[in-house]
Amino acid sequence: MMTDLILHEYAASGNCYKIRLTAGHVGARLERREYDIMKGETRTADFLANVNANGRIPTLQIADRFMPESNAACLYLAHGTPLIPKERFDHADMMRWLFWEQYNHEPNVATLRFWYGWIGEANFSELQKANLPGKRAAGLAALELMDEHLATRDWFAAGIFTVADIALYAYTHVCEAGGYQLSLYPNIQAWLARVAAQPGHVTIDA
Amino acid sequence: MMTDLILHEYAASGNCYKIRLTAGHVGARLERREYDIMKGETRTADFLANVNANGRIPTLQIADRFMPESNAACLYLAHGTPLIPKERFDHADMMRWLFWEQYNHEPNVATLRFWYGWIGEANFSELQKANLPGKRAAGLAALELMDEHLATRDWFAAGIFTVADIALYAYTHVCEAGGYQLSLYPNIQAWLARVAAQPGHVTIDA
Numbered sequence: 114m115m116t117d118l119i120l121h122e123y124a125a126s127g128n129c130y131k132i133r134l135t136a137g138h139v140g141a142r143l144e145r146r147e148y149d150i151m152k153g154e155t156r157t158a159d160f161l162a163n164v165n166a167n168g169r170i171p172t173l174q175i176a177d178r179f180m181p182e183s184n185a186a187c188l189y190l191a192h193g194t195p196l197i198p199k200e201r202f203d204h205a206d207m208m209r210w211l212f213w214e215q216y217n218h219e220p221n222v223a224t225l226r227f228w229y230g231w232i233g234e235a236n237f238s239e240l241q242k243a244n245l246p247g248k249r250a251a252g253l254a255a256l257e258l259m260d261e262h263l264a265t266r267d268w269f270a271a272g273i274f275t276v277a278d279i280a281l282y283a284y285t286h287v288c289e290a291g292g293y294q295l296s297l298y299p300n301i302q303a304w305l306a307r308v309a310a311q312p313g314h315v316t317i318d319a
Numbered sequence: 320m321m322t323d324l325i326l327h328e329y330a331a332s333g334n335c336y337k338i339r340l341t342a343g344h345v346g347a348r349l350e351r352r353e354y355d356i357m358k359g360e361t362r363t364a365d366f367l368a369n370v371n372a373n374g375r376i377p378t379l380q381i382a383d384r385f386m387p388e389s390n391a392a393c394l395y396l397a398h399g400t401p402l403i404p405k406e407r408f409d410h411a412d413m414m415r416w417l418f419w420e421q422y423n424h425e426p427n428v429a430t431l432r433f434w435y436g437w438i439g440e441a442n443f444s445e446l447q448k449a450n451l452p453g454k455r456a457a458g459l460a461a462l463e464l465m466d467e468h469l470a471t472r473d474w475f476a477a478g479i480f481t482v483a484d485i486a487l488y489a490y491t492h493v494c495e496a497g498g499y500q501l502s503l504y505p506n507i508q509a510w511l512a513r514v515a516a517q518p519g520h521v522t523i524d525a
Contacts, residue, residue, distance in 0.1 A: 166464055166468075167419070167423065167464060175408065178408060180411055181415055181419070182415040182418040182419055182422075184414070184418050185417075186411070188411050188414050189407065189408065192407045192410070193407075201398045201399075202381065202386075204394075205386055205391050205395035206386065208391040208394050209386060209391035212388040212389075212421055213387070215422050216388075216425075216426075219422075220426075239449075243445075243446050243449050244450070247446070258372055261372065262372075
């Protein structure tokens with residue numbers, strides 16, 4: 114059991130949830146500190162100076178050191194556990210899906226959840242309206258790619274449940290809040306059920 | 320010396336260069352296959368079926384397997400070398416900068432280099448014009464964050480030259496093509512010189 118771990122977070126964020134989900138799987142206890150991102154609480158001078166100069170949650174505090182970037186924090190927590198494959202190709206392949214999640218999935222699947230769920234369609238800016246079709250198309254392509262990958266596999270990398278599954282689960286399982294339809298992706302649906310059935314699983318609202 | 324490595328690439332891309340730079344540092348020989356992204360050569364049915372279903376370069380081919388995502392390919396090549404710190408926090412901290420590079424740096428610093436250098440300002444779409452101020456501001460914030468981080472450090476993570484330095488070097492050293500000014504960031508300039516002075520360094524046009 115690790116101690117001295119503080120998660121600086123906004124609990125409804127999938128990026129924060131993936132750290133709690135990893136902690137659930139490795140048996141780490143996290144103290145949780147909530148910041149209201151809608152009130153700019155991660156952009157205060159104190160937060161920028163003492164938690165994350167990049168002004169973002171989640172940041173995992175480990176004693177007196179700080180680890181921003183959700184997937185890096187998950188990798189820290191899962192260090193040395195079976196959630197991280199050791200074999201050279203398998204390890205890089207898990208990393209591949211973590212980078213893909215941040216580049217191709219999160220900016221489209223997570224962002225539209227935030228836009229629809231927190232900003233509200235009636236309040237979209239002109240720039241958001243202009244970017245909506247591109248983000249929708251990219252999010253649909255990301256989900257389609259996941260569904261195809263899972264057509265012949267139970268897990269994303271290495272043939273086992275890894276941090277890649279945890280990271281991708283976080284925003285995929287709540288994607289309908291951003292206007293995506295899980296019913297279109299049967300392989301994703303079956304994989305979501307497999308992830309949720311793993312021992313140690315915790316829900317996003319836990 | 321590894322063999323059977325084929326880099327599917329567009330050589331001028333910084334994401335492709337970072338893989339060649341890692342290969343230079345670890346003494347790996349890469350066969351190189353060029354695709355013209357301006358002609359859609361990474362979106363053909365053959366490429367999608369046989370190289371990367373995500374339609375993007377770089378993809379590192381390792382015998383008959385494929386590794387998309389530039390930073391994952393770098394991690395594969397650098398596996399087991401001093402370019403990847405082993406200590407738990409240091410390892411995650413290097414990963415933190417790799418995720419940050421793909422989320423906060425590349426979409427702003429690299430994208431504007433592509434827009435100005437390949438599309439041309441006269442040909443910007445209305446959507447590109449609308450997104451330009453946001454991407455410019457985010458790119459400036461990314462470079463500022465790097466400069467501040469390097470004010471008290473020689474390298475990004477673990478106190479040593481790692482894959483994080485390689486990944487961040489790729490688009491930072493050519494950022495002026497996207498309208499950024501390196502003269503504003505003295506710590507970045509000194510770090511760029513340190514990276515270029517490392518044994519094994521190769522240039523982007525090599």
